[in-house]
């Protein structure tokens with residue numbers, strides 16, 4: 001196991017859900033984190049809890065310059081970037097005709113381009129260092145599309161394809177690329193799809209802390225190992 005003590009991890013989508021839980025988990029393991037998302041006040045609340053170990057950066061993953069600023073902040077304030085957790089994402093469910101063009105454009109841009117821009121920003125520092133970790137939070141929907149989530153699944157398949165290609169491109173430079181594929185997880189995202197808190201299947205859902213644990217485990221692997229794909233279900237969830 002490699003210690004996370006003082007390692008510098010950039011996390012997108014850190015203001016809520018899986019990203020926020022990951023920030024807390026990694027800080028607890030000794031890491032320093034740079035937190036990106038649009039809701040600054042939520043990021044600042046985490047920063048205030050962990051002075052000197054967490055930095056809030058208001059940013060939008062759809063904007064390439066924002067990702068450059070996020071990574072530049074890590075380098076200016078902490079001197080390096082050891083890992084990127086590309087986690088920011090949105091989901092919209094419904095049949096192929098159910099969402100507006102604008103809604104689908106936003107999801108495609110956030111989930112696909114919004115994964116590419118932070119990676120392009122972080123890779124040069126990792127190449128210079130000869131080591132790094134890129135963890136992409138995709139979904140089980142990126143391995144098998146389900147009904148009423150076709151475009152969401154397409155964005156998650158895109159992340160899986162990106163990760164596989166990057167693994168082949170960057171491994172020899174010491175950069176590990178891992179895809180985490182959570183099943184349904186109890187976050188604002190899960191509740192935002194027309195569900196209500198009393199729906200029985202929500203009781204079977206993973207907790208964001210379960211995914212944070214997986215991300216920590218991936219980052220703590222000895223550097224001679226890499227995990228390419230890790231799909232995660234609760235024991236109560238059928239696959």
Ligand SMILES: NC(=O)c1ccc[n+]([C@@H]2O[C@H](COP(=O)([O-])OP(=O)(O)OC[C@H]3O[C@@H](n4cnc5c(N)ncnc54)[C@H](OP(=O)(O)O)[C@@H]3O)[C@@H](O)[C@H]2O)c1
Pocket residue numbers: 012013014015016017018019036037038039040059060061062087088089090091110114137138139140181182183184185186187188189190208
């Ligand atoms: N929950 C599930 O059931 C589930 C299952 C499988 C995979 N996932 C994946 O897990 C990831 C995290 O989702 P979650 O469940 O934790 O959802 P969440 O609680 O809604 O959190 C989503 C995060 O993404 C950020 N975000 C969204 N659009 C952004 C943008 N344009 N720029 C910057 N940040 C943005 C949000 O921050 P701001 O709004 O503050 O910008 C928030 O921090 C997503 O990629 C999702 O597809 C979730």
